[in-house]
Amino acid sequence: MMSRILIVVFLGALAVAPMVMPPYFLTVLIPFFAYAIILFGLNLLFGYGGQLSFGHAMFVAVGAYAAATSYSVLGVASFELMLGVAVLAALCIGIPLALIASRFTGIFFGVLTLSFGMLFHSILFKFYNLTGGESGMRVPRPTLLGMELEAYNKIGFLTGPFYYYCLILLILLGYLMWRLVRSPYGLHLSASRDNPVKALYLGVRVRWVRTVAFVISAVYGAIGGVMLGVLTGLADPELSYWTHSGHLVFMTILGGFQQFLGPAVGALVMILVQDQLMAETEYWRFFVGLALAIIVIVLPGGILGGLRRIKFKQKETKAHEDATQRRPARSTA
Amino acid sequence: MRTQPSAALRDPLLEARNVSKRYGDFVALRDVSLSVNNGEVVSIVGPNGAGKTTLVNTLTGLFVPTTGEVRFLGEKLADNDIVKLSTQGLARAFQLVNIFPDLTVRETLSVAAGSYSGLRWRMMQNFRHNNAVQTIVEEIAQAFGLHTSLDVLSSALPHGKRKLLDVASALALHPKVLLLDEPTAGVSTADKYGIMETLLAAAKKMNVGAIMLVEHDMDLVSRYSTRIIAMQDGAKIADSPAAEFFQNEEVLSIVVGKASH
Numbered sequence: 001m002m003s004r005i006l007i008v009v010f011l012g013a014l015a016v017a018p019m020v021m022p023p024y025f026l027t028v029l030i031p032f033f034a035y036a037i038i039l040f041g042l043n044l045l046f047g048y049g050g051q052l053s054f055g056h057a058m059f060v061a062v063g064a065y066a067a068a069t070s071y072s073v074l075g076v077a078s079f080e081l082m083l084g085v086a087v088l089a090a091l092c093i094g095i096p097l098a099l100i101a102s103r104f105t106g107i108f109f110g111v112l113t114l115s116f117g118m119l120f121h122s123i124l125f126k127f128y129n130l131t132g133g134e135s136g137m138r139v140p141r142p143t144l145l146g147m148e149l150e151a152y153n154k155i156g157f158l159t160g161p162f163y164y165y166c167l168i169l170l171i172l173l174g175y176l177m178w179r180l181v182r183s184p185y186g187l188h189l190s191a192s193r194d195n196p197v198k199a200l201y202l203g204v205r206v207r208w209v210r211t212v213a214f215v216i217s218a219v220y221g222a223i224g225g226v227m228l229g230v231l232t233g234l235a236d237p238e239l240s241y242w243t244h245s246g247h248l249v250f251m252t253i254l255g256g257f258q259q260f261l262g263p264a265v266g267a268l269v270m271i272l273v274q275d276q277l278m279a280e281t282e283y284w285r286f287f288v289g290l291a292l293a294i295i296v297i298v299l300p301g302g303i304l305g306g307l308r309r310i311k312f313k314q315k316e317t318k319a320h321e322d323a324t325q326r327r328p329a330r331s332t333a
Numbered sequence: 334m335r336t337q338p339s340a341a342l343r344d345p346l347l348e349a350r351n352v353s354k355r356y357g358d359f360v361a362l363r364d365v366s367l368s369v370n371n372g373e374v375v376s377i378v379g380p381n382g383a384g385k386t387t388l389v390n391t392l393t394g395l396f397v398p399t400t401g402e403v404r405f406l407g408e409k410l411a412d413n414d415i416v417k418l419s420t421q422g423l424a425r426a427f428q429l430v431n432i433f434p435d436l437t438v439r440e441t442l443s444v445a446a447g448s449y450s451g452l453r454w455r456m457m458q459n460f461r462h463n464n465a466v467q468t469i470v471e472e473i474a475q476a477f478g479l480h481t482s483l484d485v486l487s488s489a490l491p492h493g494k495r496k497l498l499d500v501a502s503a504l505a506l507h508p509k510v511l512l513l514d515e516p517t518a519g520v521s522t523a524d525k526y527g528i529m530e531t532l533l534a535a536a537k538k539m540n541v542g543a544i545m546l547v548e549h550d551m552d553l554v555s556r557y558s559t560r561i562i563a564m565q566d567g568a569k570i571a572d573s574p575a576a577e578f579f580q581n582e583e584v585l586s587i588v589v590g591k592a593s594h
Contacts, residue, residue, distance in 0.1 A: 182459045184447035191444045194433035200415040201425055202502055203448025
């Protein structure tokens with residue numbers, strides 16, 4: 001209950017932010033929306049499916065390049081069209097890769113996805129006639145729902161209509177994911193993570209369940225990629241580089257992959273901290289690395305996992321006969 | 334061999350025909366033929382290493398036999414399609430406690446109930462709000478005395494209840510044949526009869542056609558089996574009704590001599 005109130009308050013704060021916060025802060029929040037969507041997808045695969053991908057950033061790049069291509073080929077800069085093309089591209093690339101990758105688990109799955117990502121990066125890098133190589137492709141300012149919104153300048157567009165569009169997409173996609181992980185399908189996915197052999201004997205189609213999770217996470221990644229592309233005006237090959245995939249995993253672990261909202265919290269904290277540190281010191285990567293090391297040692301469940309542990313400790317002293325409290329920090333948010 | 338004549342009278346639910354399983358030079362199963370018919374509780378006994386668990390794994394599709402074939406409901410087992418088998422009515426529980434540690438009792442039972450109700454790909458409905466699933470969950474939990482622990486995490490259950498949950502989740506698929514690999518292993522002598530009684534009563538309530546029981550404990554075997562199959566070094570050495578079995582001194586000495594400690 002408490003967490004529901006917090007979510008509503010937080011979303012309310014995000015909704016009024018454009019009226020009270022400086023534009024700079026808003027341009028920091030839009031990447032948060034994009035990363036939260038990307039990580040909802042990644043965590044379906046990782047937190048719920050137990051499959052840790054080290055190449056997930058390639059789907060972010062797929063989204064950004066799809067946005068750029070939809071303009072360069074079709075000559076129309078429409079955000080809905082970009083999203084449509086990105087989803088289609090994510091399906092076209094994600095389905096065959098999912099069919100291959102879901103045969104593997106653990107480190108093999110990790111290395112396989114890593115190599116998919118690197119392969120995609122080198123394609124973007126080398127086929128410069130198609131992809132612009134190192135300099136990437138331009139993503140134009142799109143229309144939203146067919147509206148040109150000429151009254152806004154670039155910053156006004158991003159921090160006004162585009163901000164709200166992305167916020168609504170985040171809420172919508174977050175809600176769909178919330179429904180998904182609680183469905184019979186989501187339960188089968190968690191069962192396949194916990195104990196695949198037992199799951200088979202209970203009628204869980206382990207491989208297909210994993211394949212579908214991979215494809216859904218690819219689509220979420222691509223949608224986030226479109227947002228990032230529009231925000232920076234660029235589809236950059238570095239989006240699919242392995243360090244970016246590592247960044248996604250980092251944010252997920254920072255927030256806590258065992259909880260539904262963990263990755264979103266991780267994305268927010270990471271983006272805000274990184275923004276602060278980058279302004280303060282050029283050695284920000286050092287501090288980010290240090291932070292990760294400390295979190296893994298002190299808070300293995302991430303930020304949300306740690307908060308939940310504190311909450312449970314308080315509860316335990318109040319009423320330790322309550323059996324339900326033994327439920328660990330996992331899916332209830 | 335009493336399998337062939339009985340097959341003509343009424344089709345066996347589960348049948349192994351000349352099944353062998355080899356790993357390189359090691360022979361785990363030698364030309365084993367057996368059948369399990371409706372209404373039977375068939376126990377498989379034998380010393381350690383006799384191939385009992387390999388037999389169960391082969392009968393349930395986890396291992397593909399090197400030669401021979403396994404038939405379930407008169408149909409040859411497709412290679413490795415465990416999911417198909419389990420939805421057609423062949424269920425098993427495992428020797429070691431086999432649960433989903435991060436799922437609650439309700440969630441665990443809902444996994445199987447979801448498969449049984451054909452809701453595998455239902456993506457937007459909360460499984461807790463699905464009547465078909467929750468009816469099965471309540472019924473099974475009641476039968477196994479797990480209804481008071483529905484929202485407890487599986488890994489937080491006491492050992493005996495975890496064992497029951499393993500079997501309960503298998504029964505949620507409404508199986509025709511249930512294979513139990515040492516259901517009371519690691520359970521205290523005081524608890525084991527309780528577990529067996531609960532288990533058999535629940536199986537009867539769920540209309541399970543036949544039960545196959547792998548068991549070391551001759552006490553349990555004599556009390557609950559209708560037929561007993563003895564194994565040694567991967568081969569079947571006896572297959573007879575329970576009463577006759579205990580008159581066969583030679584087989585008994587092999588099985589009991591090494592198995593009881």
